[in-house]
Amino acid sequence: MIELKNLKKSFGENVVINDVSAVMETGKCNLIIGASGSGKTVLMKCIVGLFTPDSGEIVYDEQEFIRMTTEEKKAMRQKIGMLFQGSALFDSMTVEQNIFFPLDMFTNSTRAEKQKRVDEVLDRVKLKDAHKKFPAEISGGMKKRVGIARAIVLNPKYLFCDEPNSGLDPQTSLVIDKLIKEITEEYNITTVINTHDMNSVMEIGDKIIYMYKGDKEWEGSNKEIIFSKNEKLNSFIFASEFLQDAKDMRMLEMKGKIDNDRDMDDLLKNGL
Amino acid sequence: MTFFNHLGRFILMIRGMFSRPENFKMYWKELMHQCAELGIGSMGIIAIISVFIGAVSTVQTAYQLVSPLIPKSTIAQIVRDTIILEFAPTLSCIVLAGVVGSKIASELGNMRVSEQIDALEIMGINTKAYLVAPKILASLIMIPLLVIFAMVLGIWGGRFAGSAANILSGATFDRGLLSGFLAYNVFFALIKAYTFAFIISSVPAYYGYNVEGGALEIGRASTSAVVTSCIMILLADYVLAAILL
Numbered sequence: 001m002i003e004l005k006n007l008k009k010s011f012g013e014n015v016v017i018n019d020v021s022a023v024m025e026t027g028k029c030n031l032i033i034g035a036s037g038s039g040k041t042v043l044m045k046c047i048v049g050l051f052t053p054d055s056g057e058i059v060y061d062e063q064e065f066i067r068m069t070t071e072e073k074k075a076m077r078q079k080i081g082m083l084f085q086g087s088a089l090f091d092s093m094t095v096e097q098n099i100f101f102p103l104d105m106f107t108n109s110t111r112a113e114k115q116k117r118v119d120e121v122l123d124r125v126k127l128k129d130a131h132k133k134f135p136a137e138i139s140g141g142m143k144k145r146v147g148i149a150r151a152i153v154l155n156p157k158y159l160f161c162d163e164p165n166s167g168l169d170p171q172t173s174l175v176i177d178k179l180i181k182e183i184t185e186e187y188n189i190t191t192v193i194n195t196h197d198m199n200s201v202m203e204i205g206d207k208i209i210y211m212y213k214g215d216k217e218w219e220g221s222n223k224e225i226i227f228s229k230n231e232k233l234n235s236f237i238f239a240s241e242f243l244q245d246a247k248d249m250r251m252l253e254m255k256g257k258i259d260n261d262r263d264m265d266d267l268l269k270n271g272l
Numbered sequence: 273m274t275f276f277n278h279l280g281r282f283i284l285m286i287r288g289m290f291s292r293p294e295n296f297k298m299y300w301k302e303l304m305h306q307c308a309e310l311g312i313g314s315m316g317i318i319a320i321i322s323v324f325i326g327a328v329s330t331v332q333t334a335y336q337l338v339s340p341l342i343p344k345s346t347i348a349q350i351v352r353d354t355i356i357l358e359f360a361p362t363l364s365c366i367v368l369a370g371v372v373g374s375k376i377a378s379e380l381g382n383m384r385v386s387e388q389i390d391a392l393e394i395m396g397i398n399t400k401a402y403l404v405a406p407k408i409l410a411s412l413i414m415i416p417l418l419v420i421f422a423m424v425l426g427i428w429g430g431r432f433a434g435s436a437a438n439i440l441s442g443a444t445f446d447r448g449l450l451s452g453f454l455a456y457n458v459f460f461a462l463i464k465a466y467t468f469a470f471i472i473s474s475v476p477a478y479y480g481y482n483v484e485g486g487a488l489e490i491g492r493a494s495t496s497a498v499v500t501s502c503i504m505i506l507l508a509d510y511v512l513a514a515i516l517l
Binding site: 048049050070073074075076077078080081082084085086088089090091102104105106160 | 291294295297298382386387388390391393394395396397398
């Protein structure tokens with residue numbers, strides 16, 4: 001569990017995060033959503049320690065992060081995995097070497113043990129034949145999966161995903177979302193996802209925090225979001241008439257007035 | 273951004289490099305990789321430049337020394353001292369500032385922009401120690417060796433050009449080479465090489481590490497890094513000559 005207490009962050013006169021408090025729950029996908037410039041990326045960078053907040057507390061399972069010593073922060077970061085928006089794979093290394101890297105740096109395992117772990121995680125993200133390929137030789141969706149594999153190779157307790165679906169087609173996005181959800185539940189980790197993809201919100205948003213101009217404007221789950229009366233949230237998530245119609249359809253589905261005929265398993269099996 | 277702001281951030285970057293490695297073996301591997309990339313990778317260009325500079329020095333010195341009172345072996349002495357004192361350390365390092373400096377700045381800049389540096393930080397790795405320190409250390413190891421390599425090839429180039437153009441024989445050149453040789457000149461050249469090696473690696477590393485933006489900014493950082501390095505090399509060249517000679 002990650003607790004944020006009264007976080008504030010400014011860049012000069014510009015207040016980007018304004019007194020945000022929230023709880024990110026273990027074993028769940030905690031989504032931070034909001035329009036561009038709402039402060040969600042800065043909030044995530046504060047949580048992982050890439051930015052230092054001006055005030056407030058970040059508590060990882062009862063351990064206050066901001067006031068930790070450099071060595072304590074280093075140790076804590078080894079419990080954190082992160083999937084970056086652009087995947088942030090090391091482009092001079094192959095897929096396999098990218099995943100070997102954290103193992104080489106932080107474990108004393110034998111080469112065979114490391115190879116076994118690399119094969120395991122690549123298998124887990126359904127990438128069996130990409131070991132020797134370089135990041136430039138694989139698709140965006142595959143890069144994201146390699147990024148996830150690298151993030152989970154050290155069995156993290158916390159997984160952060162910054163815009164995991166950016167630049168991906170809707171079907172691949174679903175695959176990535178489902179993968180993140182499965183991994184979160186399988187390893188019982190605290191996953192924090194920064195997104196403005198409404199498909200993700202509806203599919204995997206166990207807990208959703210809506211940011212608006214640096215403030216936490218709304219908090220709830222994917223079950224609650226479509227019923228929200230918050231005008232700012234509604235204007236964000238149902239930005240077009242099409243989405244408004246989709247909302248109406250979704251509400252009818254949930255009320256059982258129309259059938260939900262989406263077959264996710266079939267989509268995931270044959271979609272890619 | 274003011275000069276003092278840059279200087280402060282530069283000092284902080286250098287200070288940030290000194291920490292206990294997360295895994296000594298991985299740091300050693302990175303150091304060796306950088307030695308190969310920065311050192312071995314620059315040997316070709318240094319060899320070409322040195323041989324030609326040595327050859328041109330011989331031909332041009334002979335062209336200027338027209339007095340029959342000056343022995344031909346003086347050409348070798350002038351070529352030797354010019355190459356050892358100036359051409360090998362300074363000219364080689366100006367070229368290396370372009371070759372190595374732009375490589376370091378663009379590599380780190382690309383890693384910054386594509387969030388690879390952030391990815392390493394998230395893993396708990398001190399990126400200044402893992403990415404910047406091996407580059408500076410590799411430069412401090414390899415660039416003085418390249419300068420010695422440049423001295424040898426430069427003098428050989430001069431000797432070869434002297435014989436090929438019938439300016440002076442190999443034996444005359446060798447006699448001039450050994451006459452009035454001061455070992456201190458080589459020591460001075462090495463001091464210059466170490467100073468320039470630090471400039472060539474640390475200045476581009478600073479520019480690359482602190483890139484903000486995208487591809488355009490990487491290009492700008494790379495250019496700024498090379499220009500600043502060249503100016504600093506020339507400034508340091510003068511200061512060292514004024515102090516040590």
